[in-house]
Amino acid sequence: MIVAEQKSLEEIKSLVGNAEKVLVVGCGTCVTVCFAGGAREAAIVSASLRMSSKLDGNPKEVTDVTVQRQCEWEYLDEIAAQVEAVDVVLSLGCGIGVQAIAEHFPNTWVVPGLNTTFLGLPTEQGTWVERCAACGDCLLGLTGGICPIARCSKSLLNGPCGGSIDGHCEIDDEIPCGWQLIYDRLNSKGKLDMLMDIQPPKNWSTSRDGGPRKIVREDLRLNEKEESGS
Amino acid sequence: MTEEKLQIVAYCCEYCAYAAADLAGGLRMQYPPEIRIVMLPCTGKMDILLALQALEEGADGVMVAG
Numbered sequence: 494m495i496v497a498e499q500k501s502l503e504e505i506k507s508l509v510g511n512a513e514k515v516l517v518v519g520c521g522t523c524v525t526v527c528f529a530g531g532a533r534e535a536a537i538v539s540a541s542l543r544m545s546s547k548l549d550g551n552p553k554e555v556t557d558v559t560v561q562r563q564c565e566w567e568y569l570d571e572i573a574a575q576v577e578a579v580d581v582v583l584s585l586g587c588g589i590g591v592q593a594i595a596e597h598f599p600n601t602w603v604v605p606g607l608n609t610t611f612l613g614l615p616t617e618q619g620t621w622v623e624r625c626a627a628c629g630d631c632l633l634g635l636t637g638g639i640c641p642i643a644r645c646s647k648s649l650l651n652g653p654c655g656g657s658i659d660g661h662c663e664i665d666d667e668i669p670c671g672w673q674l675i676y677d678r679l680n681s682k683g684k685l686d687m688l689m690d691i692q693p694p695k696n697w698s699t700s701r702d703g704g705p706r707k708i709v710r711e712d713l714r715l716n717e718k719e720e721s722g723s
Numbered sequence: 724m725t726e727e728k729l730q731i732v733a734y735c736c737e738y739c740a741y742a743a744a745d746l747a748g749g750l751r752m753q754y755p756p757e758i759r760i761v762m763l764p765c766t767g768k769m770d771i772l773l774a775l776q777a778l779e780e781g782a783d784g785v786m787v788a789g
């Protein structure tokens with residue numbers, strides 16, 4: 494899932510600025526399950542902004558609504574009337590949701606209520622960890638299902654480095670060494686020989702180095718007739 | 724704000740705190756009129772939104788008893 498964290502109320506207030514009517518938009522997918530921007534959080538932020546602005550002597554009209562996914566036009570269509578009726582939209586979606594709202598409602602000023610943090614999973618209640626860097630060229634088949642890009646601090650393809658100390662990373666002894674994890678995993682599967690293959694430098698053009706990425710699936714695109722609905 | 728005008732919303736569990744308040748009433752015991760009791764089926768039902776709603780509606784404090 495996309496994991497995010499809520500911004501502080503102070504930062505949210507400064508982003509909302511002098512707007513009198515605010516719509517807090519939650520998202521029902523990733524940020525709901527990481528407890529950052531779902532319906533409940535949208536209601537809490539909404540109430541907090543109302544009370545805080547009242548205490549500041551400039552009460553704002555703050556309402557909230559949550560869509561199933563902020564990152565698809567169809568779900569945003571459902572809130573068009575509410576969006577158009579306010580001065581600012583505070584999106585509690587990830588960065589994609591914020592941009593989708595800005596793109597879908599060009600006349601609306603939208604600000605983020607979250608910091609989108611990483612792609613990861615909850616390892617225990619209340620703890621989320623990064624697992625994928627979305628590099629665009631998955632290497633997990635070489636490493637026993639443990640990502641050296643996301644879980645090695647240096648994103649090494651041939652590790653571990655000299656900074657691996659007792660199974661932990663030199664940058665923080667709370668962080669497991671990604672390559673130690675890979676070694677242990679391959680060892681447990683009797684596949685240590687896989688480490689004898691030296692990996693060449695990675696082609697980063699599939700990652701951010703190649704600029705904004707795009708996928709076009711011709712098999713899924715509508716043809717002209719379908720697009721026009723005839 | 725004077726102390727006399729404080730309003731405290733008390734969210735009470737039906738099976739213990741609310742029953743205790745009920746019993747106290749039966750025994751003609753007094754508690755401050757500033758406390759408004761809201762019965763919950765269980766304080767596990769308590770949610771930050773309930774507390775925020777009470778505060779937003781003008782309560783000065785929220786008590787959870789269960």
